[in-house]
Amino acid sequence: MRVHKLTFAALTLAASVSLTACQNGDGGTGQSGPSSASTASSPSSASSASGGTGSGSPEQGGGKGSAGKGAAAGQGAAAGAGSGGSGQSGKCRTDELAITAMDSTIDGDGAGTVAVTLKNRGSRDCAISGYAGVDLKTASGSLSAKRSGEQSGPGVLKPGKSVSFGINYPMNTSGGSGVRITGLVVTPPDETKSVTLDWPGAATLPVTEGGGSPVKVGPIGSAGQGG
Secondary structure (H helix, E strand, O other), X not given: OHHHHHHHHHHHHHHHHHHHHHHHHHHHHHHHHHHHHHHHHHHHHHHHHHHHHHHHHHHHHHHHHHHHHHHHHHHHHHHHHHHHHHOOOOEOXXXXXXXXXXXXXXXXXXXXXXXXXXXXXXXXXXXXXOOOEEEEEEOOEEEEOEEOOXXXXXXXXXXXXXXXXXXXXXXXXXXXXXXEEEEEEEEOOOOOOOEEEOOOOOOEEOOOOOOOOOOEEOOOOOOOOOO
């Protein structure tokens, strides 16, 4: 009996050890599941990374597109500026201007004034600014007027419109014969061609000693602007 009990006990122990080994084997197989699932998620991560790169490409492409539009806008602006530059009015030519002179002396003033008017008789706008050349023809020779020093901004003279400037000169109150004025020569700004007009002011200038001219000319627009 004792031999049988020992044999039975040995068999029972062996079966128990075998059963435990089988359970451990099943547990190891069960743990490999999550590891497999984790590996399967790697392609998904790679796909997300690719998606991120793909999303970046359109943004970069959009950036290039925006830069292209900016360049096009810049070229448009440059073209506009170029058109504006080429569309600027050319200077007024002597032959396009009707030039007249009239006495504008105000009673009571100690000096005389002659207003010279330039009218655009052409068919285009023309630019005119600065000082005209003014020379008085006298019995003693030509007398050039000095600039008054006033500032003159750019101006555009439309067809049919006029602009004027003033000539100031001292009145001859000496009682002597003075210097007789015989004519007025006007040269428009930036031109070399002149026109000769009758002098509408006082007949004589006082005789001045020393150098310098007693006659002064104002800039274009200094005597008002006509219609």
